[in-house]
Amino acid sequence: MLFVALLMLLPLIAALPQRLGLPLLPSWRARMRLALSLALLLIGVDHWLTPARYLAMMPPYLPLHEPLVLFTGACEIAGAIGLMWPGTRRLAGIMLAVYFVCVFPANLHNALHGLDAQGLPSARWYYWARLPFQPLIILWTLYAAGVLNGRAALTGPGERSPAHR
Numbered sequence: 001m002l003f004v005a006l007l008m009l010l011p012l013i014a015a016l017p018q019r020l021g022l023p024l025l026p027s028w029r030a031r032m033r034l035a036l037s038l039a040l041l042l043i044g045v046d047h048w049l050t051p052a053r054y055l056a057m058m059p060p061y062l063p064l065h066e067p068l069v070l071f072t073g074a075c076e077i078a079g080a081i082g083l084m085w086p087g088t089r090r091l092a093g094i095m096l097a098v099y100f101v102c103v104f105p106a107n108l109h110n111a112l113h114g115l116d117a118q119g120l121p122s123a124r125w126y127y128w129a130r131l132p133f134q135p136l137i138i139l140w141t142l143y144a145a146g147v148l149n150g151r152a153a154l155t156g157p158g159e160r161s162p163a164h165r
Contacts, residue, residue: 001126003039004133007140010035033083033144040080040096047073056117059109075099083145093145097138104134 011031017024025031047054047069054069062068079099082092111127142148 001130001133003043004130004137006039006042007032007035007137010038029144029146032140033089036141036144037080037083040076040083044073044076044080047076050119053117053119056115056120057106057110059106062106072099072103089145090147093141093147096141096145097147100134100138100141104131107131107134 011028011034014025014031014034015028018026025034051066051069051073054072055065058065058068075095076099079092079096082088082095107127107130111124111131114122114124115127116122139148
């Protein structure tokens with residue numbers, strides 16, 4: 001939930017300079033991208049600094065728990081960096097969306113079976129509450145990376161968005 005809290009809070013903080021007349025990040029897409037990158041960097045680095053927290057989340061049916069935790073942290077860090085360069089932004093967004101789909105089974109496993117990890121809640125409701133955020137994180141990622149383009153992306157092929165009719 002820290003990840004989602006960062007996604008919500010950081011764009012609002014990034015909007016403050018705009019309110020003061022300093023157009024550092026003039027678009028919400030840029031603010032959302034920066035928030036996503038910072039959140040991914042923090043969580044990715046945490047995978048490497050405190051892998052025990054993430055090892056406790058690993059479902060027993062997955063092999064090589066510690067290498068997987070380190071790999072997922074590296075994926076988050078690489079995705080965060082990739083989002084910040086225009087040349088790699090779309091690919092990073094698509095790969096991060098795939099990544100978020102891939103970690104969903106582990107999140108579901110934690111909701112079903114509970115979790116006992118230092119620094120994380122032990123209440124199952126917490127892990128159930130996290131699940132609905134996964135599709136929103138995927139949409140956030142695709143929008144921030146420029147893969148989805150606002151209302152136009154919500155229409156079918158050859159259709160025009162309501163704003164363009």
